[in-house]
Amino acid sequence: MEPAFGEVNQLGGVFVNGRPLPNAIRLRIVELAQLGIRPCDISRQLRVSHGCVSKILARYNETGSILPGAIGGSKPRVTTPTVVKHIRTYKQRDPGIFAWEIRDRLLADGVCDKFNLPSVSSISRILRNKIGNLTQQSQYESSKQAPHPPPHQPTLPYNHLYSYPASKVPTPPGMHSLPGHMAMHRIWPSSHSVTDILGIRSITEQQISDCPPFSSTKLEEWSAINRTNFPPSSSPLVNGMDKPHLEPEAKYAQTQNGLPTVSSYVTAPSMPPYHPPTPASHYTGYSATTSAYVTGPTWQPASGSALSPHSCDFASPLAFNSLTANRDAFHSVAASAL
DNA sequence: AGCGTCACGGTTGAA
DNA sequence: TTTTCAACCGTGACG
Numbered sequence: 377m378e379p380a381f382g383e384v385n386q387l388g389g390v391f392v393n394g395r396p397l398p399n400a401i402r403l404r405i406v407e408l409a410q411l412g413i414r415p416c417d418i419s420r421q422l423r424v425s426h427g428c429v430s431k432i433l434a435r436y437n438e439t440g441s442i443l444p445g446a447i448g449g450s451k452p453r454v455t456t457p458t459v460v461k462h463i464r465t466y467k468q469r470d471p472g473i474f475a476w477e478i479r480d481r482l483l484a485d486g487v488c489d490k491f492n493l494p495s496v497s498s499i500s501r502i503l504r505n506k507i508g509n510l511t512q513q514s515q516y517e518s519s520k521q522a523p524h525p526p527p528h529q530p531t532l533p534y535n536h537l538y539s540y541p542a543s544k545v546p547t548p549p550g551m552h553s554l555p556g557h558m559a560m561h562r563i564w565p566s567s568h569s570v571t572d573i574l575g576i577r578s579i580t581e582q583q584i585s586d587c588p589p590f591s592s593t594k595l596e597e598w599s600a601i602n603r604t605n606f607p608p609s610s611s612p613l614v615n616g617m618d619k620p621h622l623e624p625e626a627k628y629a630q631t632q633n634g635l636p637t638v639s640s641y642v643t644a645p646s647m648p649p650y651h652p653p654t655p656a657s658h659y660t661g662y663s664a665t666t667s668a669y670v671t672g673p674t675w676q677p678a679s680g681s682a683l684s685p686h687s688c689d690f691a692s693p694l695a696f697n698s699l700t701a702n703r704d705a706f707h708s709v710a711a712s713a714l
Numbered sequence: 715a716g717c718g719t720c721a722c723g724g725t726t727g728a729a
Numbered sequence: 730t731t732t733t734c735a736a737c738c739g740t741g742a743c744g
Binding site for chain 2: 393395426427431434450
């Protein structure tokens, strides 16, 4: 059920329950934090709950990403047909084998790594549900089974997009290793750092040259993070606002170097002052622009108008329509790459 | 006053 | 096509 309109929080900011804040707001939170503005002030200025500010900043510190997590979908499956086949083989060779022994063998044989190793309970379930009547079937199947996999079995690993090429994913300094499904599209180093995206590197580096938590070496990536693996298109498209009525939120204005800016969240003089909540109009603001999130023009960042050189035109549409097409393209590219 | 954390009600998308 | 489930979301409250 799509919300008819956004809701208004205690600070007067508009939000859509269950949906991430617009990436522009998220970016703005990090941006302001980098400028040394306290989270509580960021919260008040952007009218975002301090819990949310805290969460976004914490995530940024931890992962280097401002993007929301993958919403919806299912966890990557670990019980791929290949794994099941190996489990079946182990069970055939040793009918008395324990699930934990199978688990160890999957790891030892390189069928799985530590990231996609099924749990003992999963293995037990496979044994029970899929291989339970193995003894009755085995003779029949062994005589019937073709040397090639059945047609319905994919030749690629079932969940190839969720494979965990952890060893191939470079981890940037200060970054924790990420599961492959989170990190596989990261390219380090990237020019998509927050400061690059913001276009404020020179400013921030001058002002907060020694600010480890928000070091400009923290790298940002704008590729897909939803489980659908949105395409890492050449444009720094962001996801999380994939519903049509929210799409404009993800449509970052493009600077000449192709990087988005959000500076008008604070400095745009055209920002209307906050008015008492009128959900319909505010949601219109939420979905079309982010102006409803912004306090009136009276607020200025502590550092002055350091961000003002950057234009911000949220209404200017980025080619977000390419998302769907790119998604398909990406799937084929990803499939062919693996 | 500021911040971290968590329950809550909500959305989302793969299975 | 519909349902289920488990992920995520931001808010608001608490300590």
